[in-house]
Amino acid sequence: MLLFDRVAIITGGARGIGKGIALKFAEEGCSIAIADILMKEANDTAAEVSKKGGEVLAIKCDITDSRQVQNMVDAVISRFGKVDILVNDAGIHPGHYTLVDLPEREWNRVIDVDLKGAFLCCQAVAPPMIKKGYGKIINISSLGATHPPHPSVHYSAAKAGLLGMTVDLAVELASSKICVNAILPGAIRTALWDGALASVKNKDAFFADLAKRDVPLQRIGTPEDIAGAALFLASDLSAYVTGQSIFVSGGQPLRPVAVVQ
DSSP states (O other): OTTTTOEEEEETTTSHHHHHHHHHHHHTTOEEEEEESOHHHHHHHHHHHHHTTOOEEEEEOOTTOHHHHHHHHHHHHHHHSOOOEEEEOOOOOOOOBOGGGOOHHHHHHHHIIIIIHHHHHHHHHHHHHHHHTOEEEEEEOOGGGTSOSSSBHHHHHHHHHHHHHHHHHHHHHGGGTEEEEEEEEOSBOOHHHHHHTTTOSOHHHHHHHHHHHHOTTSSOBOHHHHHHHHHHHHSGGGTTOOSOEEEESTTTTSOOOOOOO
16 A cells, blocks of 8 residues: 555545545545535545545644644644645635736635645644654645636636745755645546536536547546546655646647647
8 A cells, every 4th residue: 555554634625636635545545634614525525535444534624724724733643643644635716807807805815725725734734744754745736827728817826826835845845855746737527617617508518528629638637637646746656756746637738739641
């Protein structure tokens, strides 16, 4: 098992990509702490983790509140004795605004959740990881950090900020044998995406068209696709990998090209 006797905190682990990572890590022997504000979904995911034989703790935590974040980390250490892995997956996918139409409150909300929240979690887990001399931090960014598909400057800025934070922390924490990396998912179908497309009547057709038009591998990704990359970065297979940003996007931002016969 690649994560035997490891302990991971997964923010936003109640559903979507975070849930996929939690289940994959559990299969590899990892104990899981699911930190989320959606407690019904978090408990449901915790039950699935338990069925796979994994030790699990579901904790309600608003990652924009430093006190809640510190209490969450303390609870995990109290339960499991350590923290080996942090996956910063919690985030929100906001509405689309042009620059001139973007309300300041919406900018603040997205930056708080998608960037500040990850910073607070890194800040809280760093001391126990430094003391132990081991750690893996994985920041879930987005293809939109480098190739925004539509006007969403607040979201793009937050996700790009995660990339800068990843590199900075990789350098700072390297002497403590803590690896910090980022994953940039492309089009990954989750309940969050489906909810954002409430006005689309045929979502299957929408995603099929999106894959054919924009994704070289010609399919929309799944949480399991991201979980596979996260497993690599969380395990000792990536012991010599830090400060990297990995696209898991079916070939995006490359574009399919016509094959000349």
